[in-house]
Structures are given as C-alpha cells and as structure tokens.
Amino acid sequence: MSLARRKRKKLILTIITISILVLVFLFPLAYHYRIVLIRHPLVAQLVPLYRSLIKFPDLLFLPRYAFFDSQLETYKINISIKDIRRLDMALPVPFSGGELEDDNKVWVSADFKTDDYQDRVKIRYRGTIANHWNSYKKSFLVKFPKDHLFKGMRELNLVIPDDRLYFIEPLNNYRAKKLDLIVPDSSNVKVSINGVDHGVYLVFEHWTQEWLEKQPVSNNSLILGIGQSIVGTSTSSIFTPEGIVYWNSWNSDAPDLDAVKALNEIISKTDDETFKKLIPHLVSIDEILAFNVVSMLSGEFHGAGDSPSGANNTMMVFDKLIGKFRPIPYNVAISDLNNSYKEMPTSLERRILAIPEWKEDRDRLLKDYLNNNKEDDLRFIESWISKYNNDFLADQSKLSNNLTYLKDINQLKKMVKFYQDEALKHLNDKYPLIFIIKEPLNLPVNFNYLFQVALSPEQFVKQNPEFSLNDSGLVLESGFHYFFRTIIIPAKTKLTIMPGAVLVMGPKVSFVSYSPIQAIGTAVEPIKILPASLEPWGNFVVIDTGRQKNTFDRIFISTGSESTVNGIFISGTLSFHGSDVKLTNSFLENAQGDDTLNIKSAEGIVVGNTFVSNSSDAVDLDFPGSETIIENNEFFNNGGDAVDLSWSDVLIKNNIMIGSGDKGISVGERSHPIIIGNLIAKNVIGVAIKDLSTTTMDSNIIIKNKIGLAAYEKKEWFGGGQAYVKNGVLWGNENEIQKDELSKIDISNSVVRTKPVLLNWPKKIRDLIE
Structure with a gap:
C-alpha cells in the first residue's frame, strides 16, 4: 500500500472516529450508548484526542495566562x-x-x-x-x-x-x-x-x-x-x-x-x-x-x-x-x-x-x-x-x-x-390556585397551640375567664390565679398584669404570650409566679413581639423549667424570643431548666435584678440586640454561668457574680461584649472567652476563682478567643490566666496577684468572698 493511500486511510479513520465522538458527546439521542463507548478500549484511547481537539483554540489564550500567578488556594x-x-x-x-x-x-x-x-x-x-x-x-x-x-x-x-x-x-x-x-x-x-x-x-x-x-x-x-x-x-x-x-x-x-x-x-x-x-x-x-x-x-x-x-x-x-x-x-x-x-x-x-x-x-x-x-x-x-x-x-x-x-x-x-x-x-403573574383539601386540620400535638395564637381577644377571654378585656387589651387583675393548663395569649393584643397578681402554676404548665406584656409590680405588691407544688412548672415566655417593649418590674419567679410550645424549644424559666424586654428590680430563684432568663434575637435591658440558686445558667443571651445591657445585677450560687453569651455584642456592667458552678461570664460563639466594673468571685472560671469571641474588659475585679481568665477554642469549627484587659484586679485565683495556642489575653494597667481592697463593697458581699 502506498504511503499516500495509508495517510488517506488514516485521515478517513480519524475523521470517522472524531465524528463518532462528537455524536456521542454532543447529541442527547446518543447518550444511551456513551457509557459503552467510553469503556471500550479503542474509544478510551481516543478520548484524550477529542479533548485536545476541542481545547485547541485555548492556545490563542496561552500568552494571557502562561505567566499568571493564581491567588486561589x-x-x-x-x-x-x-x-x-x-x-x-x-x-x-x-x-x-x-x-x-x-x-x-x-x-x-x-x-x-x-x-x-x-x-x-x-x-x-x-x-x-x-x-x-x-x-x-x-x-x-x-x-x-x-x-x-x-x-x-x-x-x-x-x-x-x-x-x-x-x-x-x-x-x-x-x-x-x-x-x-x-x-x-x-x-x-x-x-x-x-x-x-x-x-x-x-x-x-x-x-x-x-x-x-x-x-x-x-x-x-x-x-x-x-x-x-x-x-x-x-x-x-x-x-x-x-x-x-x-x-x-x-x-x-x-x-x-x-x-x-x-x-x-x-x-x-x-x-x-x-x-x-x-x-x-x-x-x-x-x-x-x-x-x-x-x-x-x-x-x-x-x-x-x-x-x-x-x-x-x-x-x-x-x-x-x-x-x-x-x-x-x-x-x-x-x-x-x-x-x-x-x-x-x-x-x-x-x-x-x-x-x-x-x-x-x-x-x-x-x-x-x-x-x-x-x-x-x-x-x-x-x-x-x-x-x-x-x-x-x-x-x-x-x-x-x-x-x-x-x-x-x-x-x-x-x-x-x-x-x-x-x-x-x-409582579402580577397569575399562578394556578392551590387545591384545598376539604378535611379538618390535624396538627401534631406540639403544634396544637397554633389555633390559640390566632384567637381574637374576645374569643380568648371567653375561653379564659381569669382575664378581662379593656380598651388597651387583656388584663390579669391582682390576686391569686391558678393555672393547671398552658395559657396562650394570642397575637395582636396586649396583656397587662396588675400589681399584686400571683400566678400559681401547675406542673409543666407554661404561660406563653404572642403579644407584648406589661407586668409592673410595686415594693408592697410585687407580681409573683410560683409553683403549685414541689414539681417545677414550665416557662413564662413572650414570643415574636419584635420591637414592642415588654416591661417587667418587681417580679418574683420561682421553680420554673423548660418546655416546647409550637415547635419552639424554650430553655429559660423567663424567656423572650424575638421580643424586646426590660427586666428590672426582680428576683429569680430555683429555675430547673437550662436557663433562668433567656433572651433570643431580641434586645434586653436587664438592670437591678437578683438571681439565686438556679440550677444552671442565670442569664443566657443568644443573638441579642446590640443595645442589650446587663447592669447592677447580683448573681449568687447559680449552678451554671452567671451570664452566658452567644453571638452577643452587649454591655455587662457593675454586676456581682459569686459562686457560679461554671463561669462568671461565658463569652462564646463570635461574641464581642464590653465588660466593665464587675466583681467576679468564687466561680469555677471568672471569665471565659472562646470560639472567635473578643472582649474588652475594664475595671473588673476577678478574685478567688479556680481560673481567673480563660481563653480557648471550645468548638473546632470556630477558633480561639481574645481578651483585652485593663485597669482590673486579678488576684487569688488558683490559676490567674489560662489560654490555648489559638487565643490571646492582653493585660495592661492592672493589678495581678495583689490582694484588692474591698471596703467599698457591702458587708454581705465581703463576707461571701472572704
């Protein structure tokens, strides 16, 4: 066979092969046979040729990227x-x-x-x-x-x-x-x-x-x-x-x-x-x-x-x-x-x-x-x-x-x-209507309360005669009120709880409001929320009222726990989910759930309150508003943290935190609080900064904790923590400072390992510390 004929035959074979590959790779009707062809040894050898041919035009771009230094990882x-x-x-x-x-x-x-x-x-x-x-x-x-x-x-x-x-x-x-x-x-x-x-x-x-x-x-x-x-x-x-x-x-x-x-x-x-x-x-x-x-x-x-x-x-x-x-x-x-x-x-x-x-x-x-x-x-x-x-x-x-x-x-x-x-x-496109099934709603048990959220105030009062209705909304008068089933305050109204009201809660019973609440007691007639027996009740919670302020003053709350209502897990005895709150001059004790006060996705003003002997965290903030303030509160002998922060940029000022079973202040999950003028004593850890959190601390006294300041990574998907400390006292802790390699603690103008003078603090506080 002549050389010319062999070249012509080879060219024809190449054209046929490329045509087959084009059909295989480009036409949907040939998809069914592609797997067979690609796994065939002859075709497998020709695939690189096909790929090279379709990429041939890329040679024109070679001068553009040949000396390009990629910055990609x-x-x-x-x-x-x-x-x-x-x-x-x-x-x-x-x-x-x-x-x-x-x-x-x-x-x-x-x-x-x-x-x-x-x-x-x-x-x-x-x-x-x-x-x-x-x-x-x-x-x-x-x-x-x-x-x-x-x-x-x-x-x-x-x-x-x-x-x-x-x-x-x-x-x-x-x-x-x-x-x-x-x-x-x-x-x-x-x-x-x-x-x-x-x-x-x-x-x-x-x-x-x-x-x-x-x-x-x-x-x-x-x-x-x-x-x-x-x-x-x-x-x-x-x-x-x-x-x-x-x-x-x-x-x-x-x-x-x-x-x-x-x-x-x-x-x-x-x-x-x-x-x-x-x-x-x-x-x-x-x-x-x-x-x-x-x-x-x-x-x-x-x-x-x-x-x-x-x-x-x-x-x-x-x-x-x-x-x-x-x-x-x-x-x-x-x-x-x-x-x-x-x-x-x-x-x-x-x-x-x-x-x-x-x-x-x-x-x-x-x-x-x-x-x-x-x-x-x-x-x-x-x-x-x-x-x-x-x-x-x-x-x-x-x-x-x-x-x-x-x-x-x-x-x-x-x-x-x-x-x-x-x-x-x-904007005005019309879509087919949804076919509505003509059957009664069959909601799961955990969502049965959704019906009550949608009641009118008049319907609610008819079903719950303990409450009355006036021009401003629902009212719970002073005196004793016994609740042995969960109460759902409907949306689009307002509840006023009068001074002297005492809410006696049955086991696992919760009080849930989808409307803002005003609960203002007095020194003589505080508002009380108490258990009906030795068994804990559920929660007092306000849900989804947004920027409408909830006001609680001179409230006494004891022995609540946690619950799930309408699919919402409620961890705090007193909880505010997506509902701004001002809590002042109140006393919260013996909570049996994860948290005593829990504020989620809302702004909180928490001033002048006392948290005593709660089983876990006293105050827990998750995604709070940036204007949130925790100020002039007292925390004694709580089982968890005095204050636990997640995703929180808040001010923590002039509080007393003594005897916590875990931390005085736990700063976690990308939080950036400002911590000023607090007395933090006899906790397991005074202040812990972790998981990509950064805190600025000024004029705090951190004494007699097992660990004074700790900075570390807790969850691997975050990172360490950073603390910038000035004008403070760090003394008498078993370990003054503890940090891991991912974290940083910077201390300036502070007293370390020198006993502070506490004469300005009340005698009861000095006695607790001594």
Missing part, C-alpha cells in the same frame, strides 16, 4: 487508582442519562492536603444529574474526620463551576445576604487530583450540624429538604399530608418532622383567612418574600414546584429559636431567556402571595431592591470576572474551551441585566 487530593475505578464503576448505567442515587454514592478513602491541613478523608462523587460526573472533571463531596475538621467543616462540596453558571450562584447568594437570608458561604479554589491539575472548583460547606452551628439559628434546629433518593420518583406534592414522606433532615438521623406535618396541613387544608392567621407563626413570611425576590431577579424558580423532582433544591431550616421555617436559597440559577418565569413557585409561596398585603410587601421589596442594588449587582459581576477570569482561562479541565467560556460569561451578563428590567413586568 489549592486542595491536593490523592485517590488510589483502585478507588477511582470503584467510584467510576458505581456510576449509573448509562451514566450520561441516569441520576446519582443512594446506591451510586460510594465512599472511598483519600489524602487531602492544603497549606495548613493534611489528613485522611472520605470522598465520593456528588450531584444528582449526570453533568456532575460524566466528564473528565467531576464534582465531589469530601468528609473530614470528626476529630480533625477542616476550617471547622465536617463535609465540603467541590462543584464544577459551570453547573452553577460561574458567577450566577455567587451573585444570587450575594443578593440573598443583602436581603438578610441564610445562605451558604462559597468561594473558588483550585484542585489537583493525584498531582494533575483539575482547575477551578466552587467550594462550600455541606449541610451538617457543624454548618448549622455557624448560622444565626438555634443549634437544635433542623436542616430540611427533599431526600435525594426519591427525587424524580413521584409527581405528587411535597406540601400535602402525604408529602411528608419526601422530606429529610441533613443534621439528624431520626428527625422529628412534626413541623413539616403542621406546615403541610396548613398549606393544603386551610382557607385564605385561616392560612393568614396561622402561617406567620410557623413560617418567616419576610424571608419567604425575600427568597421570592431573589428568584424573580433570575427569571426562574430553580428547585421550585411541588413534586419531589421539581423541589429537589428546596432547602429550609426549622429554627427552634423562633419556631419558624426559614428558607435557604440554594443553587438559584438563572433562566434561559426563552423559558423565563415558566416554573411555578412552590405552593407555600403561592399561598403567601395570594394574600394581598403580603404580595404588596413582596412587590415593594423587589422595587426597593432594584432601586438600591441594581448597579451594585453589576459591580459584583465585574469584580468576580476581574478576580477569577484568568484562573478559568487557565483551567484546562473544564468541559468547554475558552472561546465557549467567554461567550457563556458574556451571555450570562446580558441575562442578569435582562432580568433586572424584566422582573417588574411579572
């Missing part, structure tokens, strides 16, 4: 060839068209290394649909050892960026943060596998308890979504009573799904009037409206709809701090220009938007966002491109070549601008 992963084969063989057949189900999620061991971390980890492919794992560059889920977390993370997603449309998901997360929604933090990193550069990945923490505890929610909340194993198996609604089977929790192996049951009952069985009364006490309406705005700005409702497959990106937290579902924008993409707004919002969103005033709130929010953020969003995109563009151009592992990548980026920019203008045109 690099994750180095090593997986044995045997384990890579295990991962590949577990993929669906045909893997180009199947979905990654539980049987396909095979974990293997790998080495994971960065500049400041190295350990043996578990790794698997991730992503429901095939684009995550049917090409050379795949998406991964990495699981780190429990005792050696990576930057505080137990599990980490490594996602191919083109799946999230490069800057689109980061943009939508940025929008969501501006609207005060909970969103996962994400960034771009470089990944090498077995020494081979795999280019740029989008990285973010997976849904775990470790992720939850970094969020502004109760740490016993549930991360909820649709179980991946049933995605695509049904077209029935996830928001019906039967839809409960599709829900799953990411941070609990045996989740209590009563909150989901209650949600589905209310969505599917109530008329608009009842829905409007009940749903605000189970769902954060403002956050649902904000989530809807983010979706509208992208022209789509990715992960919306009510079927398990349509709702596979539906993510929510049921926050037990407030007893409400809070949406998490996740994988919010952008619609193709030819398919904009074709998807429907979920039944939950549609029912909320069917209420005229809530729709008006949504419309106003969207208009305000565009008026104030339109240019800022575009600047975000330009900043993203400026920061990452060269990394993507240098990424030879991405599926597309650089010409396609740049075309995609420009098209995505146009789409963002288009939907900024288009969104307002769809």
Whole structure:
C-alpha cells in the first residue's frame, strides 16, 4: 500500500472516529450508548484526542495566562487508582442519562492536603444529574474526620463551576445576604487530583450540624429538604399530608418532622383567612418574600414546584429559636431567556402571595431592591470576572474551551441585566390556585397551640375567664390565679398584669404570650409566679413581639423549667424570643431548666435584678440586640454561668457574680461584649472567652476563682478567643490566666496577684468572698 493511500486511510479513520465522538458527546439521542463507548478500549484511547481537539483554540489564550500567578488556594487530593475505578464503576448505567442515587454514592478513602491541613478523608462523587460526573472533571463531596475538621467543616462540596453558571450562584447568594437570608458561604479554589491539575472548583460547606452551628439559628434546629433518593420518583406534592414522606433532615438521623406535618396541613387544608392567621407563626413570611425576590431577579424558580423532582433544591431550616421555617436559597440559577418565569413557585409561596398585603410587601421589596442594588449587582459581576477570569482561562479541565467560556460569561451578563428590567413586568403573574383539601386540620400535638395564637381577644377571654378585656387589651387583675393548663395569649393584643397578681402554676404548665406584656409590680405588691407544688412548672415566655417593649418590674419567679410550645424549644424559666424586654428590680430563684432568663434575637435591658440558686445558667443571651445591657445585677450560687453569651455584642456592667458552678461570664460563639466594673468571685472560671469571641474588659475585679481568665477554642469549627484587659484586679485565683495556642489575653494597667481592697463593697458581699 502506498504511503499516500495509508495517510488517506488514516485521515478517513480519524475523521470517522472524531465524528463518532462528537455524536456521542454532543447529541442527547446518543447518550444511551456513551457509557459503552467510553469503556471500550479503542474509544478510551481516543478520548484524550477529542479533548485536545476541542481545547485547541485555548492556545490563542496561552500568552494571557502562561505567566499568571493564581491567588486561589489549592486542595491536593490523592485517590488510589483502585478507588477511582470503584467510584467510576458505581456510576449509573448509562451514566450520561441516569441520576446519582443512594446506591451510586460510594465512599472511598483519600489524602487531602492544603497549606495548613493534611489528613485522611472520605470522598465520593456528588450531584444528582449526570453533568456532575460524566466528564473528565467531576464534582465531589469530601468528609473530614470528626476529630480533625477542616476550617471547622465536617463535609465540603467541590462543584464544577459551570453547573452553577460561574458567577450566577455567587451573585444570587450575594443578593440573598443583602436581603438578610441564610445562605451558604462559597468561594473558588483550585484542585489537583493525584498531582494533575483539575482547575477551578466552587467550594462550600455541606449541610451538617457543624454548618448549622455557624448560622444565626438555634443549634437544635433542623436542616430540611427533599431526600435525594426519591427525587424524580413521584409527581405528587411535597406540601400535602402525604408529602411528608419526601422530606429529610441533613443534621439528624431520626428527625422529628412534626413541623413539616403542621406546615403541610396548613398549606393544603386551610382557607385564605385561616392560612393568614396561622402561617406567620410557623413560617418567616419576610424571608419567604425575600427568597421570592431573589428568584424573580433570575427569571426562574430553580428547585421550585411541588413534586419531589421539581423541589429537589428546596432547602429550609426549622429554627427552634423562633419556631419558624426559614428558607435557604440554594443553587438559584438563572433562566434561559426563552423559558423565563415558566416554573411555578412552590405552593407555600403561592399561598403567601395570594394574600394581598403580603404580595404588596413582596412587590415593594423587589422595587426597593432594584432601586438600591441594581448597579451594585453589576459591580459584583465585574469584580468576580476581574478576580477569577484568568484562573478559568487557565483551567484546562473544564468541559468547554475558552472561546465557549467567554461567550457563556458574556451571555450570562446580558441575562442578569435582562432580568433586572424584566422582573417588574411579572409582579402580577397569575399562578394556578392551590387545591384545598376539604378535611379538618390535624396538627401534631406540639403544634396544637397554633389555633390559640390566632384567637381574637374576645374569643380568648371567653375561653379564659381569669382575664378581662379593656380598651388597651387583656388584663390579669391582682390576686391569686391558678393555672393547671398552658395559657396562650394570642397575637395582636396586649396583656397587662396588675400589681399584686400571683400566678400559681401547675406542673409543666407554661404561660406563653404572642403579644407584648406589661407586668409592673410595686415594693408592697410585687407580681409573683410560683409553683403549685414541689414539681417545677414550665416557662413564662413572650414570643415574636419584635420591637414592642415588654416591661417587667418587681417580679418574683420561682421553680420554673423548660418546655416546647409550637415547635419552639424554650430553655429559660423567663424567656423572650424575638421580643424586646426590660427586666428590672426582680428576683429569680430555683429555675430547673437550662436557663433562668433567656433572651433570643431580641434586645434586653436587664438592670437591678437578683438571681439565686438556679440550677444552671442565670442569664443566657443568644443573638441579642446590640443595645442589650446587663447592669447592677447580683448573681449568687447559680449552678451554671452567671451570664452566658452567644453571638452577643452587649454591655455587662457593675454586676456581682459569686459562686457560679461554671463561669462568671461565658463569652462564646463570635461574641464581642464590653465588660466593665464587675466583681467576679468564687466561680469555677471568672471569665471565659472562646470560639472567635473578643472582649474588652475594664475595671473588673476577678478574685478567688479556680481560673481567673480563660481563653480557648471550645468548638473546632470556630477558633480561639481574645481578651483585652485593663485597669482590673486579678488576684487569688488558683490559676490567674489560662489560654490555648489559638487565643490571646492582653493585660495592661492592672493589678495581678495583689490582694484588692474591698471596703467599698457591702458587708454581705465581703463576707461571701472572704
């Protein structure tokens, strides 16, 4: 055979082979046979040729990135060839068209290394649909050892960026943060596998308890979504009573799904009037409206709809701090220009938007966002491109070549601008009505009190004759009142408790108000809340009254505990959840729950009170308002901390804290308090600063504790603590200072190891210390 004929034959064979590969990789009708071809030895040898050919135009960009010094962090992963084969063989057949189900999620061991971390980890492919794992560059889920977390993370997603449309998901997360929604933090990193550069990945923490505890929610909340194993198996609604089977929790192996049951009952069985009364006490309406705005700005409702497959990106937290579902924008993409707004919002969103005033709130929010953020969003995109563009151009592992990548980026920019203008045109889009099931509501036991929250004041008084009604609202007169069932004060009224009122509470009975309370006693006629027997009662709690001030003065409270009401775990004998409070001149003793006074997501003015012999923490603050003050209080012989802070930027001033079974002041979880003029004595630890908290301390006397000052990391997903101490006294502690390598204690102008003079303190205080 002549040389020319051999060359011609070789050329024809090459053209045929490339044509076959093009058909295999580009046309959906050929997807079914792709797995067979790719695993064929001859085709396997030609795949690198195919990849090289489609990347040939990238040579034009070589001068642009050849000498580019990337600033991205690099994750180095090593997986044995045997384990890579295990991962590949577990993929669906045909893997180009199947979905990654539980049987396909095979974990293997790998080495994971960065500049400041190295350990043996578990790794698997991730992503429901095939684009995550049917090409050379795949998406991964990495699981780190429990005792050696990576930057505080137990599990980490490594996602191919083109799946999230490069800057689109980061943009939508940025929008969501501006609207005060909970969103996962994400960034771009470089990944090498077995020494081979795999280019740029989008990285973010997976849904775990470790992720939850970094969020502004109760740490016993549930991360909820649709179980991946049933995605695509049904077209029935996830928001019906039967839809409960599709829900799953990411941070609990045996989740209590009563909150989901209650949600589905209310969505599917109530008329608009009842829905409007009940749903605000189970769902954060403002956050649902904000989530809807983010979706509208992208022209789509990715992960919306009510079927398990349509709702596979539906993510929510049921926050037990407030007893409400809070949406998490996740994988919010952008619609193709030819398919904009074709998807429907979920039944939950549609029912909320069917209420005229809530729709008006949504419309106003969207208009305000565009008026104030339109240019800022575009600047975000330009900043993203400026920061990452060269990394993507240098990424030879991405599926597309650089010409396609740049075309995609420009098209995505146009789409963002288009939907900024288009969104307002769809404010009055009509969605199909929700089919209402004509059956009685069947709420779980823990949510039965929701009905009482929606009562009118007149209905409440009729059911609870101990109370009266006047022009200002509900009234509880002076005298003895015996309660042997839990009382729910409804929303949209006000309760006044008169001086001299004595509330006698039966075992485990709670007093729960969804309206603000004024309870002002006098020196002669204090207001008392007492147990009816030796057994503790439940809680006295105010929920979700916002900035409407609750005022409590000259109150005596004894022997309360904790409870769960309408899905809200209430840890304090006296608790305020999302309800501002002023508590003064009161006495609280013998609490049998986790906390005596607990303030969550609210501002508290706590002045001139006494906390004595409570079983655990006296004052516990979680996400309090920045104007919160703890001042001139006395704490004696409490079993836990005198004051326990989480996510708190507050003032703690001129308090006396003696004999706590744990800490005088516990400063945890990114708190930044100012601590001034306190006497802190005979506690296990005087002041502990931990978990990325920083405190400024001035003129405090810290004496005769087992440890005076301690700074350390308690939870691995945070870090150490820092204390800046001046003008203080640190004396007579068994250990004056104790800190770990992650923490810092800076002391200036202070007396250390010199006995202080306490003549200015009352004799009873001096006697307790001596």
